[in-house]
Amino acid sequence: MGRYVVRRLGQMVVVLLGATMILFACLFVIPGDPVGSLAGSDKARDPAVIAQLHQRYGLDDPLAVQYGNYIKRLVQGDMGEDFTQRRPVSEILAPKLVNTAKLAVVAIVFDMVIGMLVGVVAALRRYSLLDTVVTLATTIVVGFPTFVIGMLLLNTFAVQLKWVPVIGDPGDPKQIILPALTLALVDAALVARLTRGTMLEILRADYVKTAVAKGVPRRQVLLKHVLRNSVIPVITYIGISFGTLLGGALITEVIFNWDGVGMAMNTAVQQQNNPIIIGVATWGVLIFVLLNLLVDLLYAVLDPRIRLG
Amino acid sequence: MKKTVDDAPGAGAAADTLKAEAPDGPDTPLLQVDDLHVEFKTRDGVARAVNGVSYSVDAGETLAVLGESGSGKSVTAQAIMGILDTPPGRIAGGRVLYRGEDLLTMGEEQRRSIRGRKISMIFQDALSALNPVFSVGWQLGEVFRVHQGMSKKDAKAKAVELMERVRIPAARERVNDYPHQFSGGMRQRIMIAMALALEPDLIIADEPTTALDVTVQAQIMDLLAELQREYRMGLILITHDLGVVADVADKIAVMYAGRIVETAPVHELYKNPAHPYTKGLLQSIPRLDQKGQELYAIKGLPPSLLRIPSGCAFNPRCPRAQEVCTTELPVLQPVTDADGADLPGRRSACHFWKETVRG
Numbered sequence: 186m187g188r189y190v191v192r193r194l195g196q197m198v199v200v201l202l203g204a205t206m207i208l209f210a211c212l213f214v215i216p217g218d219p220v221g222s223l224a225g226s227d228k229a230r231d232p233a234v235i236a237q238l239h240q241r242y243g244l245d246d247p248l249a250v251q252y253g254n255y256i257k258r259l260v261q262g263d264m265g266e267d268f269t270q271r272r273p274v275s276e277i278l279a280p281k282l283v284n285t286a287k288l289a290v291v292a293i294v295f296d297m298v299i300g301m302l303v304g305v306v307a308a309l310r311r312y313s314l315l316d317t318v319v320t321l322a323t324t325i326v327v328g329f330p331t332f333v334i335g336m337l338l339l340n341t342f343a344v345q346l347k348w349v350p351v352i353g354d355p356g357d358p359k360q361i362i363l364p365a366l367t368l369a370l371v372d373a374a375l376v377a378r379l380t381r382g383t384m385l386e387i388l389r390a391d392y393v394k395t396a397v398a399k400g401v402p403r404r405q406v407l408l409k410h411v412l413r414n415s416v417i418p419v420i421t422y423i424g425i426s427f428g429t430l431l432g433g434a435l436i437t438e439v440i441f442n443w444d445g446v447g448m449a450m451n452t453a454v455q456q457q458n459n460p461i462i463i464g465v466a467t468w469g470v471l472i473f474v475l476l477n478l479l480v481d482l483l484y485a486v487l488d489p490r491i492r493l494g
Numbered sequence: 495m496k497k498t499v500d501d502a503p504g505a506g507a508a509a510d511t512l513k514a515e516a517p518d519g520p521d522t523p524l525l526q527v528d529d530l531h532v533e534f535k536t537r538d539g540v541a542r543a544v545n546g547v548s549y550s551v552d553a554g555e556t557l558a559v560l561g562e563s564g565s566g567k568s569v570t571a572q573a574i575m576g577i578l579d580t581p582p583g584r585i586a587g588g589r590v591l592y593r594g595e596d597l598l599t600m601g602e603e604q605r606r607s608i609r610g611r612k613i614s615m616i617f618q619d620a621l622s623a624l625n626p627v628f629s630v631g632w633q634l635g636e637v638f639r640v641h642q643g644m645s646k647k648d649a650k651a652k653a654v655e656l657m658e659r660v661r662i663p664a665a666r667e668r669v670n671d672y673p674h675q676f677s678g679g680m681r682q683r684i685m686i687a688m689a690l691a692l693e694p695d696l697i698i699a700d701e702p703t704t705a706l707d708v709t710v711q712a713q714i715m716d717l718l719a720e721l722q723r724e725y726r727m728g729l730i731l732i733t734h735d736l737g738v739v740a741d742v743a744d745k746i747a748v749m750y751a752g753r754i755v756e757t758a759p760v761h762e763l764y765k766n767p768a769h770p771y772t773k774g775l776l777q778s779i780p781r782l783d784q785k786g787q788e789l790y791a792i793k794g795l796p797p798s799l800l801r802i803p804s805g806c807a808f809n810p811r812c813p814r815a816q817e818v819c820t821t822e823l824p825v826l827q828p829v830t831d832a833d834g835a836d837l838p839g840r841r842s843a844c845h846f847w848k849e850t851v852r853g
Contacts, residue, residue, distance in 0.1 A: 391622040400610030
């Protein structure tokens with residue numbers, strides 16, 4: 186187990202290097218000068234200032250050198266300095282990461298609770314009207330892009346019904362409900378379908394028949410024998426879906442004016458603020474890989490047949 | 495009841511006590527299946543899996559139910575246990591009497607208290623019949639926790655006892671192991687231990703040795719037979735393997751396309767079958783003294799349960815089939831000897847049982 190974790194962390198370094206390298210290359214070939222806007226408007230641009238800024242950020246160095254310098258600083262915990270505020274990237278991103286983490290955690294809770302509950306109920310009432318409605322509704326939800334869901338929710342619950350303010354006090358816990366729901370809904374629909382399918386399969390399993398034949402009450406058969414086995418693929422899925430969640434956060438945060446990394450990323454892309462873009466991506470990869478490791482470890486705990494090694 | 499009340503007064507009193515003991519009197523079989531019908535709804539129509547099966551088992555008795563896959567032998571067992579998949583399955587008629595009480599009409603809670611406590615079941619493939627994510631000790635202990643409200647700790651101690659009872663080595667060390675960590679034979683022992691836990695009156699073993707190596711098969715059958723004798727349990731042994739049956743069964747019911755086609759005490763069936771299907775099954779057992787000869791096989795395939803042939807379901811494959819076999823369903827009738835006296839326990843559902851048994 187210990188060796189497995191070490192090996193996986195080693196793999197994480199490789200993934201991190203690969204992801205940042207690709208990103209670096211992409212930003213390098215994008216047309217336009219990242220410091221252009223810093224140097225003033227198009228007409229009043231002073232070539233001397235631009236040259237100075239280029240030197241300050243090492244933008245004239247070859248790609249490999251820039252990348253090497255970035256990695257060298259990253260190892261020391263330094264993510265560089267951003268172009269607009271000239272503050273350390275890590276300092277800018279820290280509070281935004283906390284905000285996004287809050288949103289993500291609430292979204293995952295929604296995701297699991299709604300998804301699994303709906304899936305379990307649909308499986309237990311298979312072929313009923315309720316089951317048909319769930320199948321239909323989940324299909325529709327999965328087909329909707331995040332920004333449409335976000336705006337629909339915002340319009341319905343904030344503008345029409347006025348249950349929550351459109352833009353409210355950031356400290357108000359009610360504020361998080363709509364963005365988290367927006368972020369969770371597509372995944373919740375997928376989790377619901379996955380749970381339903383797994384559950385139906387497991388309900389037919391021989392060991393469920395054994396449990397019934399032993400005289401175990403139905404409730405207990407479902408809660409212990411069926412649910413415990415159904416949860417395994419769902420947990421795995423939620424780990425993987427975290428990537429989509431981060432992607433969705435970008436759009437959701439912009440719609441709901443949520444001051445997280447998604448919003449930071451959105452602004453940074455518009456301003457060609459490369460250090461922030463790379464900083465967010467680095468964090469994203471790091472968290473994604475760590476979460477997947479956690480899921481794999483959890484998987485081994487839930488299913489004794491899995492031995493990590 | 496054979497005695498009538500208008501006999502001598504003493505006999506009348508005896509009859510009364512018999513009546514008082516009913517439905518659990520000495521005349522009532524431990525388990526009696528009576529004209530059971532089970533069907534499955536499928537995309538292509540209704541599959542009639544069981545079409546009027548009747549059999550009974552007494553305490554200490556072993557009934558072997560023999561048949562190919564699709565003959566309805568397992569479905570009958572699942573109907574007795576109440577573990578049919580419904581839907582698509584449906585019990586279309588009949589009764590299952592346990593000590594005279596109909597399991598099919600009793601309340602779910604009452605039936606649940608019988609399952610695993612009075613009647614228990616051993617499945618074919620112990621690997622899939624045991625839950626992969628719980629330890630065997632937990633699963634064995636569950637029987638005690640559910641039926642006797644035993645604490646986790648006591649139930650685990652009981653589990654160790656049971657594992658020792660079915661001779662699993664190092665039971666104490668292995669009680670927390672998971673099913674996949676045991677060999678096939680050991681897993682089947684755990685299944686047996688689980689079925690045996692509360693010393694039930696009846697065990698239904700559905701192909702208990704089919705998934706095992708031949709050497710292990712014999713050990714498992716011996717263990718099962720030994721425990722059955724010790725606890726005087728009734729045993730319904732479902733199998734397609736004539737070799738397994740010979741040593742342990744008292745009587746045999748042969749099933750084909752959802753019906754019983756022949757019943758007989760075990761040795762008489764082997765000696766002198768009264769149904770062409772049974773005869774075919776016996777002939778298809780490989781024998782050492784026929785080495786080098788081509789193996790006998792019953793021609794054709796078992797019928798689709800969606801379209802069971804009219805008349806006798808076996809008629810398209812039967813070497814003896816006549817006109818009447820395609821039109822008239824043969825009933826299960828007593829088999830008699832040459833003098834016309836009933837042979838006890840022997841019945842055949844063949845229009846030409848006389849020719850089969852004597853020719």
